[in-house]
Amino acid sequence: MRAIQITEFGGPEVLEVSDVPEPAAADGQVLITVDRAGINYADTHQVENSYLSRTVLPLIPGGEVVGRTGDGRRVVALVGSGGYAERAVAHAPYVWEVPEGVSDGQALALVLQGTTAWHLLRTSTHLRSGESVLVHAGAGGVGSLAVQLAKLWGAGRVIAAASTDEKRKQVLELGADAAVDGTPDGLKDRILEANAGKPVDIVLEMVGGPAFDESFAALARFGRLVTFGAASRQAAAPIDASRLMKGSKTIAGFWLADCFREPALLGDPLAELFDLTANGTLRPIVGGEYPLSEAATAHADLRARRTVGKLVLDPTR
Missing domain, CATH: 3.90.180.10 (Medium-chain alcohol dehydrogenases, catalytic domain)
Structure with a gap:
């Protein structure tokens, strides 16, 4: 499958499309076909190895995805890493169904x-x-x-x-x-x-x-x-x-x-945010969509403060 995989630490230039093996879901995990992957500022730190947690190479960046499960559910998930890809695996407690009235980009803006x-x-x-x-x-x-x-x-x-x-x-x-x-x-x-x-x-x-x-x-x-x-x-x-x-x-x-050990610390706020978005009270801003092949451009734009709102990657392009 296509994914962004880094084999050395650095700036946006280390983000390149690679052909990597498809992940497999173990017990308690969910395989997701990724429709969109979220980009966060923390990703730029992870890629250059200046993040709070230790990063091990090789690495597929990306901590969040929205897509479909094998049984057809539309979900958003926190995956830790591996999101910049056509498919990703998440632990089941960190997978949430996306309600009607919330777009893919909005779901990614809200989950993290x-x-x-x-x-x-x-x-x-x-x-x-x-x-x-x-x-x-x-x-x-x-x-x-x-x-x-x-x-x-x-x-x-x-x-x-x-x-x-x-x-x-x-x-x-x-x-x-x-x-x-x-x-x-x-x-x-x-x-x-x-x-x-x-x-x-x-x-x-x-x-x-x-x-x-x-x-x-x-x-x-x-x-x-x-x-x-x-x-x-x-x-x-x-x-x-x-x-x-x-x-x-x-x-x-x-x-x-620090909320990850107790999924309710994520799921409960997310449910409230979904409701506020679906009824029009809250307006998540999706500021830009980039093809997977332009992940480096997305990181460069983010670091240069040229962007607004939530940035997402399209793994089909």
Whole structure:
């Protein structure tokens, strides 16, 4: 079967189409004919071996797929790796049927990025009605959903950071109350200005480096910052414990993989997100579809911040 298989670590250039053996489902697993595979920013880290978990070569990237099972069910699944292929295998607890009213691209947007946004607001920061929320990469896969969910769940003011005028216009259309340039230089001041001069209660941060530092500096008393990525590939400055004590601030981390031992931590939020999407309340953004043969282009576009919403691969092309 056709798949993207990497045999060395590196950038987008290591992503090449190969002919590989078809996977076989063992007991407790499901074989899926892939209609579309999801692309996540974490995939770019996995390919260059800078991800949180160890990566072993050779590797077929891709942690999520939507497609058909042997008995004809339309499903979305988390597969860990192996998604950039014509067929993939998933463990049964991480396979969910896709309801009518939810497209393939939307299902892929929700299964990983949607559940991440759900947990960032519900589990990690415990959003309360009326609080202000800053969402980094507001036009991205997680960010575009987090903006909508924060408004839906009663945030008083949602501020989205985005890299271009076009993306800032888009996050405003999604419901953000304000949009700011996410460039680190002067970011704290732009955040405060967007929040009527006041620090923000919650920050969803996935850039790292100076953007993390500027965001923490804009955090209110009893504020919560959750970090769930490092897209800049830069480390934030160390924070002395006294800076947390003064202002009673919290820094949390979130990695969706920590939910995998308890499938309900994924399935329950996903069911809620499916319902919200099917009834039109939530609008997952599918920002681009690439042929499998152009996976390298997709990764290059993602790393260069040229994309919005969810990116997907078509394994038939």
